[in-house]
Amino acid sequence: MLEQYIPIGFMFIVAIIFGIVMSKLSEWLGPKNPNDVKLSTYESGMEPVLSARERVSVKYYMVAMLFILFDIEVVFLYPWAVNFRSLGLFGFVEMLVFTVVLMLGYIYLLKKGALKWQ
Amino acid sequence: MDLLTPHLLSIGPLLTLVAVALLVLLLESIITKSEPVSFWTSVAGLLVSIGIAVPGIAVHGSAFGGMLRTGGSANYFSIIFFICALLTIVFSRDYLKKRDSVFGEFYLLILFATVGMVLMAAAADLIIVFLGIELMSICLYVLAGFIRGSVLSNESSLKYFLLGAFATGFLLYGIALLYGSTGSTSITFLTEHFETYASSRLFLAGIGLLIVGLAFKIGAVPFHMWVPDVYQGAPTPVSGFMATGAKAAAFSIIIGLFAQRFVHGVQIGTLLAILAAASMILGNVVAIAQTNVKRMLAYSSIAHAGYMLTGLAAGNAYGRDGILFYLLAYAFMNLGAFGLISFMEQEGEKHLTFDDYAGLGTTKPFLAVLMSVFMFSLAGIPPFAGFFGKYYIFVGAVQADMTWLAIVGVLMSVVSVFYYLRLVMVMYFQDTLIGQTASYSASSAAFVVLAALILLGLGVFPSSLLAIITTLY
Numbered sequence: 001m002l003e004q005y006i007p008i009g010f011m012f013i014v015a016i017i018f019g020i021v022m023s024k025l026s027e028w029l030g031p032k033n034p035n036d037v038k039l040s041t042y043e044s045g046m047e048p049v050l051s052a053r054e055r056v057s058v059k060y061y062m063v064a065m066l067f068i069l070f071d072i073e074v075v076f077l078y079p080w081a082v083n084f085r086s087l088g089l090f091g092f093v094e095m096l097v098f099t100v101v102l103m104l105g106y107i108y109l110l111k112k113g114a115l116k117w118q
Numbered sequence: 119m120d121l122l123t124p125h126l127l128s129i130g131p132l133l134t135l136v137a138v139a140l141l142v143l144l145l146e147s148i149i150t151k152s153e154p155v156s157f158w159t160s161v162a163g164l165l166v167s168i169g170i171a172v173p174g175i176a177v178h179g180s181a182f183g184g185m186l187r188t189g190g191s192a193n194y195f196s197i198i199f200f201i202c203a204l205l206t207i208v209f210s211r212d213y214l215k216k217r218d219s220v221f222g223e224f225y226l227l228i229l230f231a232t233v234g235m236v237l238m239a240a241a242a243d244l245i246i247v248f249l250g251i252e253l254m255s256i257c258l259y260v261l262a263g264f265i266r267g268s269v270l271s272n273e274s275s276l277k278y279f280l281l282g283a284f285a286t287g288f289l290l291y292g293i294a295l296l297y298g299s300t301g302s303t304s305i306t307f308l309t310e311h312f313e314t315y316a317s318s319r320l321f322l323a324g325i326g327l328l329i330v331g332l333a334f335k336i337g338a339v340p341f342h343m344w345v346p347d348v349y350q351g352a353p354t355p356v357s358g359f360m361a362t363g364a365k366a367a368a369f370s371i372i373i374g375l376f377a378q379r380f381v382h383g384v385q386i387g388t389l390l391a392i393l394a395a396a397s398m399i400l401g402n403v404v405a406i407a408q409t410n411v412k413r414m415l416a417y418s419s420i421a422h423a424g425y426m427l428t429g430l431a432a433g434n435a436y437g438r439d440g441i442l443f444y445l446l447a448y449a450f451m452n453l454g455a456f457g458l459i460s461f462m463e464q465e466g467e468k469h470l471t472f473d474d475y476a477g478l479g480t481t482k483p484f485l486a487v488l489m490s491v492f493m494f495s496l497a498g499i500p501p502f503a504g505f506f507g508k509y510y511i512f513v514g515a516v517q518a519d520m521t522w523l524a525i526v527g528v529l530m531s532v533v534s535v536f537y538y539l540r541l542v543m544v545m546y547f548q549d550t551l552i553g554q555t556a557s558y559s560a561s562s563a564a565f566v567v568l569a570a571l572i573l574l575g576l577g578v579f580p581s582s583l584l585a586i587i588t589t590l591y
């Protein structure tokens with residue numbers, strides 16, 4: 001029964017050896033030239049201006065949340081659009097109801113100023 | 119289109135409530151001073167929904183390809199939820215003014231939470247169960263933290279959210295395992311083929327995880343840790359709503375799974391009995407030590423979850439009907455008590471300890487009498503409805519050869535009398551220490567009186583309600 005596991009066990013051993021050998025090899029062969037630039041956050045990107053641990057305005061979250069909401073709603077429209085012919089009038093009315101409910105939510109957040117960026 | 123009409127008609131109460139909730143949403147966005155309009159629309163909408171749900175009790179059926187159960191128990195539970203929502207909305211109007219948080223969205227969230235509850239009660243498929251639980255829970259997370267300036271309210275919301283999300287994970291994993299072992303998420307299919315799969319460990323693991331998720335929602339020991347903190351910090355009417363509505367909703371699923379056809383074998387019956395005994399003992403014993411009235415009622419709600427689980431562990435018609443009776447009675451007595459506490463509470467979570475009720479019998483006899491009625495009913499003293507609920511549940515346990523559980527229940531009811539009657543004692547036999555103030559409107563006072571009268575009515579004529587309950591399943 002256990003012989004079924006021999007290939008898996010072999011695989012494990014090879015993986016472990018491979019991992020150790022490769023890391024040791026690069027340590028041994030690779031050029032060593034430590035400097036300050038290599039320790040910076042984005043070595044070949046922009047200079048970081050401030051610490052990343054900072055408070056972000058809640059407005060960003062609001063917009064991101066609303067974007068995801070309406071983005072996901074659109075996903076429901078795709079399968080309906082693909083099967084539009086076979087679903088016929090029934091599917092159309094059902095999608096209309098869905099969209100109206102969605103629009104009510106949209107009107108609400110528009111009127112409450114959720115999309116205003118003061 | 120014609121094929122759809124009977125389905126839509128049979129879920130009339132649900133559709134009405136959704137329409138009312140959407141209307142309130144629209145009113146909130148287009149009217150500037152919208153709070154009174156939203157309040158009255160919600161109250162009227164809930165009354166209409168009750169009116170539509172009542173005649174449907176006599177009809178039994180299913181809709182949308184076996185996704186929803188309609189009529190019968192679904193409508194009975196819907197009525198309980200509508201009553202809970204109605205009382206909560208009426209009581210919270212004064213309360214929100216007191217806490218400086220008057221927003222029409224409060225009523226909106228209560229309505230959407232109620233929609234979730236109705237979905238749970240009507241669910242005949244575990245996917246709908248999940249949908250309903252999420253809709254209810256997300257609204258309740260927000261409602262618990264509705265008093266934005268209060269640290270306690272924020273703590274309550276965050277604790278409920280984190281633990282609730284975790285518990286939902288258990289529930290969902292349970293559903294996945296059940297689907298993996300049976301190939302179906304239909305509750306009807308699962309209950310019909312329970313014996314077939316009962317030997318499968320995967321199936322039992324799924325059932326176990328499902329019980330964990332639901333036991334969290336009803337606050338049964340050992341999944342009760344969130345209850346005291348959340349109930350203490352949440353706005354007082356919301357605590358009452360969570361203790362009655364949300365608990366009844368979770369019970370509607372548990373009953374649908376385990377008590378609709380009494381399919382559970384010895385293992386699950388014993389499991390439920392242990393949960394019940396632990397909840398009754400811990401809830402009642404720890405409630406003795408509380409000095410805050412809201413925390414006392416939170417522990418009492420753990421104990422009540424235990425009483426109701428007793429009826430479920432019994433696995434017979436007496437126990438099940440007892441739970442259904444008790445859930446309705448509990449809605450009135452617990453929401454009534456939380457309503458009165460919300461009248462007494464003052465700014466900054468003040469006037470919530472037992473000492474603050476000292477001498478209420480002489481300074482505010484009207485409130486004291488009503489509070490006594492609710493406390494007597496919670497303690498299970500006749501002639502109030504709480505007594506008969508407990509009676510039917512314990513009879514069910516005795517008939518199912520679970521006499522030990524009934525004995526634990528009765529003993530713990532005796533323990534509970536101590537802390538319920540301590541409040542009555544403090545109100546009538548202690549002198550007032552400080553000037554008491556209570557603020558409430560005439561409409562909320564009327565609803566509290568109505569709740570007390572209904573408790574008395576159900577306690578004197580329990581058979582009239584029981585005759586309806588026996589036809590539900």
